[in-house]
Amino acid sequence: MRAFTRLTGVAVPIDLPNVDTDRIIPARFLRRDRDEPEYASFLFHDVRFSADGLEKADFILNQRRYRGARIVVAAENFGCGSSREAAVWVLAAYGFRAVIAPSLGDIFHQNCFKNGVLPVILPADVVAGLRAHIHAQPGAALTVDLQPQTVSTAGGASHRFEVDPFRKEMLLAGRDEIGLTLGFETKIREFEARHAREMAWVVPPRASA
């Protein structure tokens, strides 16, 4: 996994609450390979492009000032709905490395950590303030710094956020979670032995073909 330490980049405000993962990447693209060169074009596809494949001028990512944005500043419950990890893959493919919101869909939140994208939760009024700041100065950059856990504007306003220490460590080191867990092999074996004694009924009988 790609490490995340410190990022300064253009931030794009997305004001709608409850942006679901179906909107972030419509279901028909889920069968596509995330290594495809055009993968990034599936991001927000149906609201970003018109039926003839042209960019819709009113969609915020299509505005000149937000080209090359790296940070999403969203509203409540961004990434809710379907568990599709592709919602994070497609954001990352486009170039996003951080999502700032008052709250995030639970599974989306977890999926971010696994793909080197930092989810930042801040109080609703702070996030609304950040969105207002960007609307006032389109193209303004934000800096997200994971070690001190801060989000700051070029003007110097800085907000501290909470992040799970475990996830923080993994992100800073860009560490692979499966590798970490395999280090617990003895514990897993011991657990399985005890589980088999105490809850023997848990293993289902073999299914007949």
Place this chain on the structure above:
Amino acid sequence: MFEKIWTRHVVAEGPGGHVLLYVDRHLLHEGATAAFTRLARSGRRVRRPDLSFATADHYVRTAPGSPVPDDEIRIMVEGLGRHTVLQGITYFGVGDPRRGIVHVIGPEQGLTVPGITLVCGDSHTATHGAFGALAFGIGSSEVEHVMVTQTLWQKRPRTMRITVDGRLAPGVDAKDVILAIIAKIGAGGGVGHAIEYAGSGIRAMSMDERMTVCNMSIEGGARAGMIAPDDTTFAYVEGRPLAPRGAAWRQALAFWKTLPSDPGAVFDREVALAAGEIAPTVTWGTSPQDALPITARVPDPADVGETGRRESMVRALAYMGLRPGTPLAEIAVNRVFIGSCTNSRLDDLRAAARVAKGRRAVVPAWVVPGSGLIKRAAEQEGLDQIFLEAGFEWRESGCSMCVGMNGETAREGERVASTSNRNFEGRQGKGARTHLMSPAMAAAAAVTGRLTDVRTLRT
């Protein structure tokens, strides 16, 4: 109850309050193909194939005839079959009558039982919580993690109890209950929580109905939703093909009876609803929280104070093509879909058939059973005949128009009365407009061509 199951499955304590949680059941569908490919590339193997089960539901066609719509999907479905053989995983594949929607066949086969941890790479995994299991949806990276280690790093969620006391009025069912709950707590209301549904209104429900309630926990933001196991649960599980038998059954049952929350159990949040006040409910917008009684009118954004909420309402109404003040019961529909892991079980099909019987569908209406076995059981009861005589289409099992990954989508601008769980923009096809409701209400919409209060159709 949550506590009792959680504690039993902790393998190790990790940093920052995380625990390594053991997984008793891993259910897989076509969406796992990417994880299987990464697994194969890394040369690793599935640790516990005996605890992993796969089926094909999202991409398989439900029209009679060829089960796959195109080569890309054929390759994907065949790939899943190949991976499961290589890894020694039981696979309910194409051609197997046990094939069906993953959240329908888990319980049906007896894989879903109380007291276990169960995960699946799908957000509606909370369905299985209806049995008093801790069940939640995971992402693709987590699927691979479970394949290799049979565990997950998890942080303890907060707990919420939603109590529904009293009796449901005639014409009101489990779907109306969960839609009313989501309207009350909001689409983000359950974020970070495991929900326990309790109260006499829940206790009185069949397993099929309890699954409908737990299924939509994610639409309220919660990853898990559970109901304490009781005699209804045990009677459902006993004798299922993959349920414990003999001595194992007795041992399991003794444990399951200890699971219900103790009388003094404390929850981080409590919510209560009166069952008797819930009416047949439909959604008008593009979030499951946009739900109202069928007797209401399309709400007016001008009445909403908060700017963000007002703007999203304006947008939702524009997408849905609705005008504020229109009575919901006057909205004409183009199509009806009865199916999905929310409402495709035998009880659901019976409820829809009761309304369809002796009437005639005036718009295209699909009935998509949740599994091959449900389809067969429904046919034995003659439900297929009722639907066919009423002009409904009787199809093969699968996810179908719930998500349309198999190409079965509604057309742009079409309005669908649907028993599925998501009314997001584009969920049932680009530009398609979804109204969520119960199977009886969907059948009522099919025979009148508009959203209809099913209570007005009763004779």
